[in-house]
Amino acid sequence: MSWSFYIKQFKSYLQLERSLAPNSVEAYVQDVVKLEQFLTLSGSDIGPLKVKDSDIRDLLEYIHELGMSAYSQARIVSGIKSFYKYLVFEGDIDKDPSELIEAPKLGRKLPDTLNVQEIDTLLAAIDMSTAEGPRNRAMLETLYSSGLRVSELVNLQLNCVLDDIGFLRVIGKGNKERLVPIGREALKHLNIYVDHVRCHLDIKKGHEHFVFLNRRGAQLTRVMIFTIIKNLALRIGLNKKISPHTFRHSFATHLIEGGADLRAVQEMLGHESITTTEIYTHLDRDYLTQIIRDFHPRS
Structure with missing residues (x-):
């Protein structure tokens, strides 16, 4: 039997026998769906009855690396455990592969993930009246979007901002190119910076194509981005150690927690594989755009 068959039966069990609220039922189902998606991505063509504890551990390691909060990891573990307890109860399996899986301790929070309110507060703290304000807002909106x-x-260049389709052409690790959706809010701030601030800079030769420039018209450095974010965190009294990567982790975490397809998030992050199997599936632009619209907090 397929995943869809057992998930459908599990859903009926939650609704009829456990009388859970619709939101709770959907949350449990999505936890199991994430396991199915992960196994498909990693090349494990196995049904739910063949899953081993190592498969579940691999999923948890992956979502931990994405920066998902301990609470959300525990939520997924709970859903998967409920699913396999149900399969044991129904006699579909003899041994529960999730039996020895432990949820992460809720007190152990990841320091480099922000919630939506913290991101909004950081962005609102940028002084838009300064020369650097519109640039900094555009940068952080783009990181998170x-x-x-x-x-x-x-290294983002002007010709890589594809306004007409709402995408960025990104050159990632290994000089590999990918298309990533950019939200309307981020694109708005990006255009404000380019059209009303950047155009007035005395741009240095060789730096004309870079989107983000310093006051001297040269390409921004990685260190400068770190400094900008650190100063913003200090300004709002944020008691977390954050960096540019925090926005990348938060982007992935908020999409997955919202219910986005793991495969879509993997592609947008530019991860070639989530295991050593080197599985990489390209998705069409319309689908990635829909993922951002449906699941990104600032879409």
């Missing part, structure tokens, strides 16, 4: 690495942000 598209999940870029800091190196990808500082």
Whole structure:
């Protein structure tokens, strides 16, 4: 039997026998769906009855690396455990592969993930009356909207901002190119910076194509991005150690927690594989755009 068959039966069990609220039922189902998606991505063509504890551990390691909060990891573990307890109860399996899986301790928080309110507060703290304000707002909006690495942000070029389709052409690790959606809010601030601030800079020769420039008209450095974010965190009294990568982790975490397809998040991050199997599936632009619209907090 397929995943869809057992998930459908599990959903009916939650609704009819456990009488859970619709939101709770959907949360449990999505936890199991994430396991199915992960196994598909990693090349493990196995049904739910063949899953081993190592498969579940691999999923948890992956979502931890993405920066998902301990609470959300524990939520997924709970859903998967409920699913396999159900399969044991129904007699579909003899041994529960999730039995020895432990949820992360809720007190152990990841320091480099922000919630939506913290991101909004950081962005609102940028002084838009200064010469650097519109640039900094555009940079951080872009980091969070598209999940870029800091190196990808500082190397972003003007001809890689594809306004007409709402995408960025990003050159990632290994000089590999990918298309990533950019949200309307981020694109708005990006255009404000380019059209009303950047155009007035005395741009140094050889730096004409870079989107983000310093006051002297030269390409921004990675260190400068770190400094800008650190100063903003101090300004709002944020008691977390954050960096540009925090926005990338938050981008992935908020999409996955919202219910986005792991495969879509993987592609937008530019991860070639989530295991050593080197599985890489390209998705069409319309689908990635829909993922951002449906699941990104600032879409």
